[in-house]
Amino acid sequence: MEYAEILHRCFRCGFCKLPSDYTDINCPSYLKFKFETYSPGGRMWLLKAWLNKDIKTTPRLAEILFSCTACGNCVEHCVFPAFKEDLLNAFIAGKGELVNEKAIPPKVRDYFEAIYLHGNPFKRLRKNRANWATELNLESFSGQTYLFYVGCLGSYDENGQKMAYHTAKLMIDGGVSFGILGDKESCDGNEVRSMGEMELFKHIAEKNIQEFRNAGVENIITLSPHAYHSFKNDYSQLGGHFNVYHYSHILKDLIGKKEAVTSGTSIPVTFHDPCYLGRHNNDYQAARDVLRAIPGIELVEMDRTMNNALCCGGGGGNFYTDILGGGPDSPARVRVREALETGAEVLVVACPQCILMFEDAIKSEGISEKLNVMDLSEVVQSGLP
């Protein structure tokens, strides 16, 4: 297995499952299951024992490996600079070994099949990908400055469609030159990669790169931080070099142009850093700059913020497979309780996975009267408060 040589170097000090101040559990899978084997250090030893053939390949082993949300907290907080960068790579390589052995959980297999056969995880028709844009009468991409890549959630999920709509509307009003691929758009493949199916990821990425090149794309705006990460960091390794922006970057440019509406009242809001924008790409400011620029918004921070943010639990494919599962100790429910403790009335997100994870968590916690979850583009569009 690739990265197998780093496994023995972990001595399970456990710092990687904590935030910087060591006061909380910040590895989502350990937080949920409370067994060391679900922690990053435990995963290292589990993988080592498995590769040594001290333990067998079992469905339980697969469930443990696939419960990792690829949040990157361990990479951020492991105390050993010599191998910390490769921690998550090792966990993904472990999943890859299970893919090779055809020993993956059924929900993961179903996800891969849907992506391969339909180009999206929902098995929806490709011709309906741009339905969200009908009312806006958006142009297909034909050489505009930006391609607006909305991804599978932006195309088919109700929350994602609203995010895509609000972002597109703000860009139209702000005079941004952009087009969409519509039925030529396909899954970006980030979750496929984070679940270790490297052949399928390569297939998806190469097809997308070709599609982008054929259309003459140079600059891409993504709705999802997951697509942002893939296009920026993984596609470039396969020869796909594009200038990639998350929509929060574009909103930051546009916010100064939008007419400020001052009502005299203020509303406290808090921001949840998406892992693939924050820890994976070190981008913590664009969304905060947008929020601070809106009159009447008081930005309050959660205890765990920026590089210490607790993942919503949806990464690493868990949004689709739900291997991490729900319950009071699920990361999303812990996170919405943390948001509520700040006194915020709105939990602002910048990822189409986070929004649904938190909406469900808020319902499960029974705090819908106290805390609302909104995407950044909706906040800008509505001009809160």
Ligand code: SF4
């Ligand atoms: S901080 Fe690094 S060395 Fe310590 S348990 Fe985690 S992975 Fe192992």
Ligand code: SF4
């Ligand atoms: S990437 Fe996140 S979920 Fe996975 S082991 Fe590291 S801290 Fe835990």
